[in-house]
Amino acid sequence: MKIGFIGLGNMGLPMARNLHDAGHEVTGFDTAQVEAPFPLAGSASAAAAGAEVVITMLPNGKILRIVAEEVIPAMPDGAVLLDCSTVDVESARAVAEDAAKAGLGALDAPVSGGIGGAQGGTLTFMVGGTEEAFARAKPLFDIMGQKAVHCGPSGNGQAAKICNNMILGATMIVTCEAFALADRLGLDRQALFDVVSTSSGASWSVNSYCPAPGIGPASPADNGYAPGFAAELMLKDLGLAMEAADSVTADTPMGRAAFELYRTFVDEEDGKGRDFSAMLPRFERRNGG
Numbered sequence: 001m002k003i004g005f006i007g008l009g010n011m012g013l014p015m016a017r018n019l020h021d022a023g024h025e026v027t028g029f030d031t032a033q034v035e036a037p038f039p040l041a042g043s044a045s046a047a048a049a050g051a052e053v054v055i056t057m058l059p060n061g062k063i064l065r066i067v068a069e070e071v072i073p074a075m076p077d078g079a080v081l082l083d084c085s086t087v088d089v090e091s092a093r094a095v096a097e098d099a100a101k102a103g104l105g106a107l108d109a110p111v112s113g114g115i116g117g118a119q120g121g122t123l124t125f126m127v128g129g130t131e132e133a134f135a136r137a138k139p140l141f142d143i144m145g146q147k148a149v150h151c152g153p154s155g156n157g158q159a160a161k162i163c164n165n166m167i168l169g170a171t172m173i174v175t176c177e178a179f180a181l182a183d184r185l186g187l188d189r190q191a192l193f194d195v196v197s198t199s200s201g202a203s204w205s206v207n208s209y210c211p212a213p214g215i216g217p218a219s220p221a222d223n224g225y226a227p228g229f230a231a232e233l234m235l236k237d238l239g240l241a242m243e244a245a246d247s248v249t250a251d252t253p254m255g256r257a258a259f260e261l262y263r264t265f266v267d268e269e270d271g272k273g274r275d276f277s278a279m280l281p282r283f284e285r286r287n288g289g
């Protein structure tokens, strides 16, 4: 398949490389200098010209809208615009509408799995758009990821992503609170893990990504809290969740509390450049540990 790939950063480059390695004809573009094993074009529209699928992996919705405006007129009739960035639901729906007006298919397909998942081709895609466009893109999801869930019409992939990450943000915070509380109560961390990981308090944050060093499977806590999933990215996703909640006047008190806490952690404390599970040493400090 002829593929244009726009946005070759931490996530985009390994995703594009996996498509290239699988035999697809990839042409890339990024505004920054990048080195890639496939040809690079001089502009987004040049990368999109003649492509059956154009994939975007960009920082935010504002940039996505600018890039989409440029690439949509360059894409051949019936091609699919596949955005894998995490962006606001409104931008995802606006871009899909513009693509449809131009006779193109469009999918919003944000991912879970991080840089490791992008490199290993084990991402999970949450996809919004038509059945037809989903079927066209499915072979590409199978190369870049291990699972693609069709969540409904345009925007629903982004909706699924922000709902998932709102749960993740809140559970990580309360997991960190609980470990710091256990310390103060004289409860051994390993004992807490052994109980919670097999009890009703279990979650991905406890079982698979435990924020306490040396406890549970290897996680960023065992590597000095180097990300992993950076606190800034969690803050971005929680911000998108709050924007979406406001747009439909949904009541999300735990999500809002998580957003405020990550905002403080990143903007006013030492959260920048650290994994989102570094909330545990934050609580330890606040508890006088």
Ligand code: NAD
Pocket (backbone or CB within 6 Å): 006, 007, 008, 009, 010, 011, 012, 029, 030, 031, 032, 044, 057, 058, 059, 060, 063, 066, 067, 084, 085, 086, 087, 111, 112, 113, 114, 115, 228, 229, 233, 236
């Ligand atoms: P990144 O900053 O490493 O990459 C973004 C790339 O887009 C950069 O190389 C940048 O130069 C390029 N870019 C910016 N403006 C451009 C333009 N106008 N035209 C072409 N290229 C342009 O970010 P990333 O970590 O690769 O994340 C990309 C997206 O994936 C984000 O939306 C992020 O929220 C999401 N995401 C990231 C992770 C993660 O762990 N890094 C996990 C899940 C989802």
